Amino acid sequence: MIRAVGNKRLFLTDAEFSVYNKIADNVGKESFNETFDSNKNGIILSVISAFDSDPIVTQFLFNIMINQRTRELSKALGVIDSLTKRVDKLESKINSENL
Numbered sequence: 001m002i003r004a005v006g007n008k009r010l011f012l013t014d015a016e017f018s019v020y021n022k023i024a025d026n027v028g029k030e031s032f033n034e035t036f037d038s039n040k041n042g043i044i045l046s047v048i049s050a051f052d053s054d055p056i057v058t059q060f061l062f063n064i065m066i067n068q069r070t071r072e073l074s075k076a077l078g079v080i081d082s083l084t085k086r087v088d089k090l091e092s093k094i095n096s097e098n099l
Helices: 012-027 053-097
Strands: 003-007 008-011 036-039 044-047
Touching: 003 012, 008 036, 012 053, 044 053
Parallel strands: none
Antiparallel strands: 003 008, 036 044
């Protein structure tokens, strides 16, 4: 779900949002301001590690960015697997018709 974090959109799962809230309670929600760029879908494009940024905020954002990329790769691999199965079925049908 897309949430408002650091005055930007950020796609977070419920578990990730729970961790965000714990971090924000400790270091303050303002610690997330101007620490990352995201697109309209809440996907982190870059993490901006300012000199005065809290390291836990930077670490959390890098972790979220990796999680987002991993979820996208998992979806893409699912599509590729589905397409591979369809191609295999077509090839077997073509091969059986040629015999």
